[in-house]
Amino acid sequence: NIFASMVSKTSSSSLNSYIDCPLQFYLTQVERIKEPEEVLETIEANMFGTLLHSVMEFLYQPWVGKLVQENDIEDILNHPLHIERMITAAFSEKYFKKGKDADVKLEGSYLLTARVIRKYVRQILQVDKAYAPFRYIQSEERCALSFPIYDGKMAVNLKGFIDRVDEKEGTIRILDYKSGSGDLVFKGLTEVFEHNLDKRPKFVLQTFLYSILYRDKTDGKPIIPGIFYIKNVFKKDFTTELIYKPEKSVTEIVTDFSPFEEEFREKLTACLEEIFNPEIPFAQCTNTKPCEYCPYRIICRR
DSSP states (O other), rough: OOOHHHHOOOOOOHHHHHOOOOHHHHIISSSSOOOOEEEEEEHHHHHHHHHHHHHHHHHHHGGGGGGEEEEHHHHHTTOOHHHHHHHHHHHHIIOOOTTTTTTOOHHHHHHHHHHHHHHHHHHHHHHHHHSSSSEEEEEEEEEEEEEEETTTEEEEEEEEEEEEEEETTTTTEEEEESSSSSOOOOOTTGOOOHHHHOOOOOHHHHHHHHHHHHHHSSEEEEEOEHHHHHGGSTTTOOBBBBOOOOOOTEEEEOSSSSHHHHHHHHHHHHHHHHTTTTTTTOOOOSSOOOGGOTTTTHHHHH
């Protein structure tokens, strides 16, 4: 049953795909049509983010579940050879698929990419140093939740892979690393789930969904959802916190997910019920913006 497989595993990316274009969602999630080969630049961008995230994961591995002090990060920064080893390990595991400890020598374009990664890694560590002390809880936190819809008559298993979870002063911070740059501002939750909307704040759906997925592990502590835009990390006003701006005169930093949780759950429920409603077709989006980079535009002739 094609819908049974969808019930068993639904992620934020598949939900964002549905909101952007129900037809694309249908082709990927229902018909399981394999994507045509991606454009080279996209593969490079995705791989860069994967490598960078892996390096940070490897560097913080000794501190999982422990308190990270400012001097701990300073110690990492003072050992550049260790950082280089972690970069090579990331290439070996994620790019060459040889395992973290394989003997790999980086040359040519790989070496150039490694140098750029090193630059960003050191700056991320500087940002973390300013944020310390904090408890580093986990990287690549796998979460799943059975989410009821149709008044409990059906449940959808939601899943997510949280890039980083840490805790500071009794508050849990959930972070998603993104290799590019982007916005942190959103007007409200209605636009998050609105079809055919230009510049829809997809990051809100992702981070808020992660907050729901991780809720049971927090022991009632507040959750701060955040996005770590890598290309913004050198800016003086760099931040990971989302900014709620319902109107020009109102600006609120999201330091707690709780005030948004009830409305988010309601709109998430409505979205999932729409997906599984046999009376609602998987129609092609009317906004052609998502079509520009859609791998299925040949099929639907956009």
